[in-house]
Amino acid sequence: MQTHRRQPSIELLELMGVVKENGGDPTNIPPVHTPLSYDYVLVAKTIGDRDKETWKKQIAFIEELQRKNLKVTKIIDDDIVFYGIQAPKEIFERYRYLLKVSDACSWSSNQSGMPLRTRIRIVHFILNHTHINTGEDLRDLLKKKVFEARFCLHEKKKQRELRQSWARWTACFQGQPITAVRNYFGEKVALYYLWLGWYTYLLIPAAVIGLVVFLHGLTYFNSSPLIKEVCESTAVMCPLCDRKCKVWQLSDTCTYTKLSLLFDNVGTVVFAMFMAVWATLFLEFWKRHRASYVCEWNVSDWNEEEEELILQIVNNSNSVPKQHKHSYLRSTVVLICVTLMILVIIGLTHALVVFRVMVAVRMAQGSWQFLSEYSNIGAMVLGAFLHYLIITVMTRINKIVARKLCDIEETRSFAATEKSFTVKMFTFQFFTYFSSLFYVAFFLGRINGHPGRYVRIAGEYRLEECHPGGCLTDLFIQMAIIMTLKQTISNVFEFSVPWFHRWRKRRGTQKLQRTCATCYLKEDDDGNSEAELCENCKLRDWLRNYRLNNVNSFSLFNEFLEIVIQFSFTTIFVAAFPLAPLLALINNIIEIRLDAIKMVTLERRMVPNKTNDIGIWTEVLEAIGVLAVIANGLVIGVSSDFIPRMVYMYRYGPCANGTATDSDCMAGYINNTLSIARLSDQDIRNEFLPSQMILPSGVNVSSCSYKDYRSDGDYSFTPQFWLILAVRFAFVILFEHVVVICKFVAAWFVPSAPINVKNNRLNDKFQRLKEENR
Incomplete structure (x- = not known):
């Protein structure tokens, strides 16, 4: 879609190194296209006079990147600064050579070119291990809000394919x-x-x-x-x-x-x-x-x-x-x-x-x-x-x-x-x-x-x-x-x-989005995007990824x-x-x-x-x-209750010791698991008030049951309790050994x-x- 295009500002063209080459006349400039397939993007807020120290650190970091031969493209908005970063071919060639001679890393011989995913990873490492004169790296600068964000760009064509x-x-x-x-x-x-x-x-x-x-x-x-x-x-x-x-x-x-x-x-x-x-x-x-x-x-x-x-x-x-x-x-x-x-x-x-x-x-x-x-x-x-x-x-x-x-x-x-x-x-x-x-x-x-x-x-x-x-x-x-x-x-x-x-x-970026409305965006067959510069134009992909x-x-x-x-x-x-x-x-x-x-x-x-x-x-x-x-x-x-049921079935129930009965082998199991507490016991009377021993129907009871294996007299554990405990541990040991094997x-x-x-x-x-x- 063809949109209205305006001439770029002098400040922006100076940043791109264009005005100087054309005699300083912003009206006599050929169309300029900037590739959007950058390896990485840094985002910062524009710095006012009140925080010159932050501005110095921001410039110092960018200069350190340029000393490493990284190309940095700067695009300014009213309150946002984008830094597009591209690494030179020499860095990737050096990486490829070291990867080839490495003992534990390999490079496919039939692989031509450097995939963008590898480029991003290399540039990401360089950014994280670049220090300014104060000893601070990018992580420190992000914590101190010298930079607001950093990210690698989505590839629109591949992103669309993955979405579909x-x-x-x-x-x-x-x-x-x-x-x-x-x-x-x-x-x-x-x-x-x-x-x-x-x-x-x-x-x-x-x-x-x-x-x-x-x-x-x-x-x-x-x-x-x-x-x-x-x-x-x-x-x-x-x-x-x-x-x-x-x-x-x-x-x-x-x-x-x-x-x-x-x-x-x-x-x-x-x-x-x-x-x-x-x-x-x-x-x-x-x-x-x-x-x-x-x-x-x-x-x-x-x-x-x-x-x-x-x-x-x-x-x-x-x-x-x-x-x-x-x-x-x-x-x-x-x-x-x-x-x-x-x-x-x-x-x-x-x-x-x-x-x-x-x-x-x-x-x-x-x-x-x-x-x-x-x-x-x-x-x-x-x-x-x-x-x-x-x-x-x-x-x-x-x-x-x-x-x-x-x-x-x-x-x-x-x-x-x-x-x-x-x-x-x-x-x-x-x-x-x-x-x-x-x-x-x-x-x-x-x-x-x-x-x-x-x-x-x-x-x-x-x-x-x-x-x-x-x-x-x-x-x-x-x-x-x-x-x-x-x-x-x-x-x-x-x-x-x-x-x-x-x-x-x-x-929050509606204003920035409106200023980009005059950008002319197109894509080639490989999905790479190019945008023609215009006054205060922001690269759309950068904005889209930033938000x-x-x-x-x-x-x-x-x-x-x-x-x-x-x-x-x-x-x-x-x-x-x-x-x-x-x-x-x-x-x-x-x-x-x-x-x-x-x-x-x-x-x-x-x-x-x-x-x-x-x-x-x-x-x-x-x-x-x-x-x-x-x-x-x-x-x-x-x-x-799996073990207590098995013990009851084979030791205490109607079918115990191999005896066959007309009733179910688990008949009586519930009553077998209950012990009796009597109100006549002094300790019981101290805990249970007489008013508590009344059923909703109004009937008074002198004893109640609880789930345990204890005797009625001294509340000690019954022999059945110890047998069940022994079988429990035997089962756990057997289960674990069988499963581990x-x-x-x-x-x-x-x-x-x-x-x-x-x-x-x-x-x-x-x-x-x-x-x-x-």
């Missing part, structure tokens, strides 16, 4: 163009999406089996004798709190018992074993999947540390490499700080326990009958919501602490810093997310004492018990609320916040952390929540397109970093897989790389050696 083939909601069930993503965003981003896509794909069988286990639990509604026994029980249960709570009937928990059996059945045991082996197979098949693409991209032998040394020489041939350092004092300080941080997070878990106890008491003593009847479950739900708020706040605090600890360590390179930060941040986040869940899974209802000797907080608040439907019900509620809230709210904010920021920036949301070196880390935490939920406590893989599958289908849309259209282009693996995250995933075996074994063996067999059975990939690498190395031998 990948970054759109209608492509949710289509494959990903991983190679195109790699060519645009670099190997690091491509491997993230490759890993996320592979994880999502392998979640399909896990989600299907988890759904089958859930539906299998539904069959218990009409066939389980346990549900029938609970729903028809006449047992009177002890009050769940002091003073206000009264005795209640076990049949009141009929609905909760049905809910409990949805995930506390034999199918859960099989599914937990499957998920533990699945985690290993996922990692092993991922290594094979990754190897195919890494070999195709010719980065199998690439080494991040050696790449950094090459870039350091390209930036400054007289530079000296930063030496490795190790200080026992610094390591001790970091270890102590990490330990203290973990203790603080665990302390928050204790505070959450106290909150639930106090809320349960207040709700039970309230005037609303509905809240009084459901005080325990109400406290558990409110506790889950508070836990989510704690997670949200602690995520920000954990990030700040992890960065400070990395500064104390003084790591040698960015790769080492990233690795150290990842380990610390994941450790903090893991304890933040799972401390409360570990308490609910393994301590809730097991340390609260018994009637007459309840454990109390501050001598007043009685420690909470398990949900009347079973201890796994509490874990299920916590898991369902946290996982659902995390995935739903995170996705909403992840998309809406960048969109809102872009909208706000657009409103996108900022990205940094840890933007991709946040995406990895979110999915790895989800992977932890999916595997560690899957015995209590078999629908977790299904929720993860649904979330990831949305997550892939959400992240793609965000990266392609809402955010500035991420620096295309090179890599051949997902880094330390592989070790983190392997550690989660081992922890999943331990946790699921403990959940089934300690938290669920299966994991090792699976890891051995699946090669880490396909045979054709190994043969291709072997042939490539052999051919390179033959060429060198000539």
Whole structure:
């Protein structure tokens, strides 16, 4: 479209070196075209007379870049200055030569020219390692607002292609163009999406089996004798709190018992074993999947540390490499700080326990009958919501602490810093997310004492018990609320916040956009754009990229952390929540397109970093897989009623010792799990008032039941309790050994790389050696 063009201003043409060549006459100037395919762009605010120091630093940095033969194009707006940066061909030739002679890096012989993603990465390194006379680098200057922003430009043609083939909601069930993503965003981003896509794909069988286990639990509604026994029980249960709570009937928990059996059945045991082996197979098949693409991209032998040394020489041939350092004092300080941080997070878990106890008491003593009847479950739900708020706040605090600890360590390179930060941040986040869940899974209802000797907080608040439907019900509620809230709210904010920021920036740059309305923009066949200069004209691509949301070196880390935490939920406590893989599958289908849309259209282009693996995250995933075996074994063996049911069936029930009866083998199990507390006992009378021992129907009772294996007289544990405890630990040991053996067999059975990939690498190395031998 042809638009009205005006002559450029003298100031702008002087900046471009044009006026001087034409005798200083701005009216006698041929059309000037400036390429928009710059390697990098810096943005600053125009400096007034009041802040000359900032202006000096800005000029000093630009002059340092020019001393390195970088071409800097300056375009001024009323209050914004754009610096377009282009590196000379010599820098890239030097990089290519050093890459060729390197031991751990390789350059494809059939690759012609320097890809823009590589140019951007090299210029990005040079900018970050350029210092002015005060010793400050670009990061310092950005913190002090000498420069407002920095970014590499989106390529309009490739951006449009990615948006059509990948970054759109209608492509949710289509494959990903991983190679195109790699060519645009670099190997690091491509491997993230490759890993996320592979994880999502392998979640399909896990989600299907988890759904089958859930539906299998539904069959218990009409066939389980346990549900029938609970729903028809006449047992009177002890009050769940002091003073206000009264005795209640076990049949009141009929609905909760049905809910409990949805995930506390034999199918859960099989599914937990499957998920533990699945985690290993996922990692092993991922290594094979990754190897195919890494070999195709010719980065199998690439080494991040050696790449950094090459870039350091390209930036400054007289530079000296930063030496490795190790200080026992610094390591001790970091270890102590990490330990203290973990203790603080665990302390928050204790505070959450106290909150639930106090809320349960207040709700039970309230005037609303509905809240009084459901005080325990109400406290558990409110506790889950508070836990989510704690997670949200602690995520920000954990990030700040992890960065400070990395500064104390003084790591040698960015790769080492990233690795150290990842380990610390994941450790903090893991304890933040799972401390409360570990308490609910393994301590809730097991340390609260018994009637007459309840454990109390501050001598007043009685420690909470398990949900009347079973201890796994509490874990299920916590898991369902946290996982659902995390995935739903995170996705909403992840998309809406960048969109809102872009909208706000657009409103803030309306004036700049109007001044660019007279720019004449066109594209050649390769998608490269050119704009004819006009008075106060701003390059449209620079403006378009400037008002996108900022990205940094840890933007991709946040995406990895979110999915790895989800992977932890999916595997560690899957015995209590078999629908977790299904929720993860649904979330990831949305997550892939959400992240793609965000990266392609809402955010500035991420620096295309090179890599051949997902880094330390592989070790983190392997550690989660081992922890999943331990946790699921403990959940089934300690938290669920699976072991007590098996012991009852084969030792105490109607079918014990191989005797066959007409009744169900689990008949009488519920009554077998109950112990009796009598009001005639002095300790019981001190805790339970006579007014509490009245049923809603008005009938007085002299005793009540509670779930435990204790004798009626001295409340000591019965022999059945010790037998069940022994079988629990025996099951945990057996479960873990069997699953670990299966994991090792699976890891051995699946090669880490396909045979054709190994043969291709072997042939490539052999051919390179033959060429060198000539």
